[in-house]
Amino acid sequence: MMINNLRLQNFRNYQDVTIKFMPGINILMGDNGQGKTNIIEGIYYLLTGKSYRVQREQELLHWDQSEFHLFGDFLMAHHKVSLESHYKDKRKIVKVNQVPCQRLSDFVGTINVIFFSPDDLVMIKGGPSERRRFLDLHIAQMRPGHVSLLNSYNKVLQQKSALLKSFAAKSLKYSQLQLWNEQIIKYGQNIIRNRVELTKRLQSVADNIYGNLSSQKEKLKVTYMALGNKNIDEAISKFPQLLDDKLEQEIDRQMVLVGPHRDDVQILLNDKPARLYASQGQQRSIVLCLKLAELELIRQEKEEYPILLLDDVLSELDRFRRDYLMNFIESSRIQTLITMTSAEIHLESGTLYFVEKGHIRREQ
Ligand SMILES: Nc1ncnc2c1ncn2[C@@H]1O[C@H](COP(=O)(O)OP(=O)(O)O)[C@@H](O)[C@H]1O
Ligand SMILES: [Mg+2]
Numbered sequence: 009m010m011i012n013n014l015r016l017q018n019f020r021n022y023q024d025v026t027i028k029f030m031p032g033i034n035i036l037m038g039d040n041g042q043g044k045t046n047i048i049e050g051i052y053y054l055l056t057g058k059s060y061r062v063q064r065e066q067e068l069l070h071w072d073q074s075e076f077h078l079f080g081d082f083l084m085a086h087h088k089v090s091l092e093s094h095y096k097d098k099r100k101i102v103k104v105n106q107v108p109c110q111r112l113s114d115f116v117g118t119i120n121v122i123f124f125s126p127d128d129l130v131m132i133k134g135g136p137s138e139r140r141r142f143l144d145l146h147i148a149q150m151r152p153g154h155v156s157l158l159n160s161y162n163k164v165l166q167q168k169s170a171l172l173k174s175f176a177a178k179s180l181k182y183s184q185l186q187l188w189n190e191q192i193i194k195y196g197q198n199i200i201r202n203r204v205e206l207t208k209r210l211q212s213v214a215d216n217i218y219g220n221l222s223s224q225k226e227k228l229k230v231t232y233m234a235l236g237n238k239n240i241d242e243a244i245s246k247f248p249q250l251l252d253d254k255l256e257q258e259i260d261r262q263m264v265l266v267g268p269h270r271d272d273v274q275i276l277l278n279d280k281p282a283r284l285y286a287s288q289g290q291q292r293s294i295v296l297c298l299k300l301a302e303l304e305l306i307r308q309e310k311e312e313y314p315i316l317l318l319d320d321v322l323s324e325l326d327r328f329r330r331d332y333l334m335n336f337i338e339s340s341r342i343q344t345l346i347t348m349t350s351a352e353i354h355l356e357s358g359t360l361y362f363v364e365k366g367h368i369r370r371e372q
Contacts, residue, residue: 009119009312010083010343011051017077018070020046021366028370029345030359033337036347038363044347047363048123048317051345054078054093055121055315056149057102057112065095082119085312089118113152120149120306120314124299126324131298132282132291136272143203143232143273146302150309154202161195164188165264172262182255189251192267197244199268200234206305207232207273214301221293221332228294229276235266238274289326296329300336307340316344322352 011029016022021043036044045061049068053059059068069076075096082089092103102109109115130138147154168188211230218228235250237243247266254265275282275294282294306314316337322330334353337344360371 009310009315011119011315011345012081012083012088013079014047014051014054015077015079016047016050017079018073019050019068019076019078020070022046022050023070023366025366025368027361027368029343031343032341033355033358034343034345035355035358035360036345036363036368037349037351037360039349042363043366043368044363045319047368048319048345048347050078051080051315052121052123052317054080054091055116055119056145057093057100057116060123065098065100068095084119091115091119113155116155117149117152120310121317122299122302122306122314123317123319124295124321125319126321128295128299129291131295132275132286136270139273139275140203140268140271142298143206146305147202147206149314150306151202154199157195157198157202161192161199161267161269164191164195165267165269168192168264169262172258172264185255189248192251192264193247196267197247200232200240200244200271203268203271204232204234204240209305210298210301213304214297217300217304218293218297221297221329222290226278226290228282228297229274229279230298231274231276233272233274234268235271292324293329296325296333300333303340303342313340313342316342318344318346320347322346322348 010031013026013028015024015026017024027047036047038044049059049061053068059065062068065076075094077095078091078093080091082091090103090105092101092106094101094103102112102115104115104118131142144154144158148158168185171184171188207230214228214230218226231238232240234240234243235247237246251266258265277286277290277294280286282291286294303313303316306312322333325333330353334355336342338357362369362371
């Protein structure tokens with residue numbers, strides 16, 4: 009998969025810019041604050057309907073503007089797709105091949121993208137929600153139904169939380185809570201199954217990649233913990249009982265304590281929790297490994313690599329890991345956009361773009 013053209017209108021610090029990208033490596037070079045990340049963000053937004061930096065589209069609007077437009081032409085092995093995202097008056101309109109799309113999930117996942125920045129270290133250092141987010145973002149690209157599943161589940165969570173709060177005022181019955189628990193199980197077990205499936209597939213390819221990254225010295229193990237349990241069938245069969253057991257505690261704390269919204273992914277390096285024991289360098293290797301594993305899984309399923317967006321990651325990796333990553337990209341012919349502030353790598357091939365104050369110039 010690749011992006012051929014991108015046009016940004018009134019998006020961040022771009023008024024109206026069109027960029028033609030090339031197959032293989034595309035380097036966006038420029039000083040800080042010139043608009044490199046904004047380009048990456050534009051592509052990510054076009055493909056996923058979301059920014060990874062902000063919640064509200066309002067912040068993506070060029071100063072004082074009321075609408076922005078993003079256009080992208082994409083190529084897949086056997087066909088072309090054009091995508092358009094138009095944000096105006098707090099509404100967004102998405103078009104695929106000029107035809108308006110009813111729901112966001114109709115187009116997300118058509119063209120896949122993997123984004124990697126130094127902030128991804130939170131997958132290791134941060135709390136469980138970061139690791140769940142990592143899984144959910146990947147699943148959402150591959151199985152559009154996952155987004156509506158999460159939305160339905162979150163609505164049920166909100167309803168149940170509201171009920172638990174009103175319970176404190178002793179105005180409601182247990183039976184009403186039971187009804188919400190049934191919904192929690194219904195949606196929750198499917199969320200768990202999707203996440204477990206992805207985690208197992210990640211583990212199957214990450215094992216080999218991490219072996220290479222550590223010169224076969226270290227072993228990475230990634231396991232989804234469903235309701236605190238490594239065994240998924242057991243976790244799901246005990247789900248109703250667990251909800252019953254915690255009911256009093258939930259009423260007491262006015263919080264939903266049981267369900268996949270509290271699950272975690274256990275990441276072990278040589279059998280020890282990576283969050284606590286792995287060095288900064290090892291943690292970076294794990295993130296790199298998981299990103300490469302994601303690329304590989306998408307290729308296995310779609311028979312094409314996704315587009316890879318690397319925002320400021322090269323300077324964070326040591327020579328060995330950087331070479332490993334660049335070799336992987338070059339030998340797999342993955343179209344990659346890389347931002348950097350100075351010539352950080354020596355490349356045999358690739359196209360160079362200079363980014364300065366919202367203007368882009370391609371090196372001739
Ligand atoms: N909504 C916006 N409208 C106009 N300019 C913006 C907006 N948001 C950010 N910017 C500008 O974009 C620049 C940062 O762009 P960014 O792509 O993050 O830089 P970098 O090249 O360091 O990756 C800053 O100069 C900032 O002022
Ligand atoms: Mg940047």
